[in-house]
Amino acid sequence: MNEKTYNDLSRKIIGACIEVHRELGPGLLEIVYEECLAFEL
Numbered sequence: 001m002n003e004k005t006y007n008d009l010s011r012k013i014i015g016a017c018i019e020v021h022r023e024l025g026p027g028l029l030e031i032v033y034e035e036c037l038a039f040e041l
Contacts, residue, residue: 016040 001009020036 013041 016037020033020040024033024036
């Protein structure tokens with residue numbers, strides 16, 4: 001993989017993390033965020 005591919009992949013992963021956190025909000029157990037992020041990805 002080249003650097004552009006890594007940057008694109010990183011951007012998508014971070015975007016998914018942000019989307020999950022926006023949808024669920026703060027204060028939940030880590031496992032909840034993990035499960036939702038796995039589904040989102």
